[in-house]
Amino acid sequence: MKKRSIAGMLAILTLAGAVLTGCSGNSSTTSAQTGSGSQQGGNTSQVVNIYSDRNYETDKQLLEQFSKETGIKVNVIEGKSDELIERLAREGKDSQADLLITADVGRLHRAKEQGLLQSVQSDTLSKNVPENLKDKDNQWYGLTVRARVLVYAKDRVNPSQLSTYEDLTDPKWNKKILVRGSDSIYNQSLLASFIAINGEEKAKAWAKGIVDNMARTPKGADRDQAKAVVAGEGDVAIMNTYYYGLLLNSSDPEEVKVAKQLGVFFPNQNTTGTHINVSGAGVTASSKNKENAIKLIEFLSSEKAQKQFAEANFEYPANPAVEPSELLKSWGTFKRQDINLTKLGENNKKAVEILNQVGWK
Numbered sequence: 001m002k003k004r005s006i007a008g009m010l011a012i013l014t015l016a017g018a019v020l021t022g023c024s025g026n027s028s029t030t031s032a033q034t035g036s037g038s039q040q041g042g043n044t045s046q047v048v049n050i051y052s053d054r055n056y057e058t059d060k061q062l063l064e065q066f067s068k069e070t071g072i073k074v075n076v077i078e079g080k081s082d083e084l085i086e087r088l089a090r091e092g093k094d095s096q097a098d099l100l101i102t103a104d105v106g107r108l109h110r111a112k113e114q115g116l117l118q119s120v121q122s123d124t125l126s127k128n129v130p131e132n133l134k135d136k137d138n139q140w141y142g143l144t145v146r147a148r149v150l151v152y153a154k155d156r157v158n159p160s161q162l163s164t165y166e167d168l169t170d171p172k173w174n175k176k177i178l179v180r181g182s183d184s185i186y187n188q189s190l191l192a193s194f195i196a197i198n199g200e201e202k203a204k205a206w207a208k209g210i211v212d213n214m215a216r217t218p219k220g221a222d223r224d225q226a227k228a229v230v231a232g233e234g235d236v237a238i239m240n241t242y243y244y245g246l247l248l249n250s251s252d253p254e255e256v257k258v259a260k261q262l263g264v265f266f267p268n269q270n271t272t273g274t275h276i277n278v279s280g281a282g283v284t285a286s287s288k289n290k291e292n293a294i295k296l297i298e299f300l301s302s303e304k305a306q307k308q309f310a311e312a313n314f315e316y317p318a319n320p321a322v323e324p325s326e327l328l329k330s331w332g333t334f335k336r337q338d339i340n341l342t343k344l345g346e347n348n349k350k351a352v353e354i355l356n357q358v359g360w361k
């Protein structure tokens with residue numbers, strides 16, 4: 001989902017040497033500082049350093065706006081989520097990072113468990129981010145929301161045949177279900193939600209039932225499952241909403257064609273609701289610019305920033321005062337799982353264990 005092409009448009013700056021030490025191969029450093037006047041009288045404390053797995057033109061514009069409004073210079077180190085968390089751990093208290101922005105509660109919770117984040121009290125964040133979309137100890141805040149839905153082959157499946165995640169384990173779907181591997185944090189979090197809602201035993205039975213109905217041994221990522229449905233390998237795939245949005249808006253006409261042959265279905269609408277997850281931000285334990293980091297999360301959670309921030313990746317805003325994009329609205333409103341997302345992190349280890357036990361590759 002990375003749009004690497006915009007990297008070239010961003011000014012490459014050099015951060016403090018400590019930040020770049022041990023830099024993983026594909027990380028890049030950019031600055032959202034906007035010309036003169038952004039720094040206040042050479043006061044280098046007016047800065048905030050972000051480790052982020054996002055690379056969108058929209059983000060760049062938002063960060064520039066933040067710099068303009070506050071005079072705080074923003075430096076961004078981009079990289080893959082797990083690598084950024086590993087890097088934070090490796091750097092320890094010497095890390096120059098103030099803010100970690102990454103996708104999925106499972107990952108945010110891992111950072112929390114390793115002591116890499118810290119609690120933040122903020123009235124603005126309490127107001128902008130609903131209780132269930134943030135860490136129960138305020139160590140991370142959800143900023144965008146995605147749903148893990150079903151996509152189906154419109155020419156072979158009538159949506160009236162679909163109902164719940166649980167129904168996908170019915171023998172009628174034998175060899176028809178496409179889903180990525182158990183190493184995917186998205187599947188771990190999905191199962192973690194079932195552990196929270198239905199208990200361990202039922203969650204395990206569900207995972208086993210899905211393995212029994214898989215059209216193939218899991219391979220590829222979410223979009224590959226959608227493509228496999230269109231190629232006739234199976235009838236229904238489990239995928240995150242933004243990947244459908246990305247396919248539909250792809251610069252590759254073949255991907256657009258794939259999206260157009262698929263329908264989107266929000267499962268469990270009459271029962272426990274569709275699984276949701278977030279992309280979010282947490283202030284690092286090592287932060288040297290904590291106040292600036294908090295200001296930046298507050299800014300990103302604000303009504304004026306939320307729509308743009310979410311739409312960059314075809315996601316739903318976390319701030320309930322902000323409407324989703326027209327595309328997302330066209331899929332209709334839906335009932336969400338009613339759990340505190342902190343649970344997804346807390347149940348992650350159990351979920352991984354179950355996925356291994358049932359042979360989900």
Ligand code: FE
Pocket residue numbers: 001103240
């Ligand atoms: Fe993703």
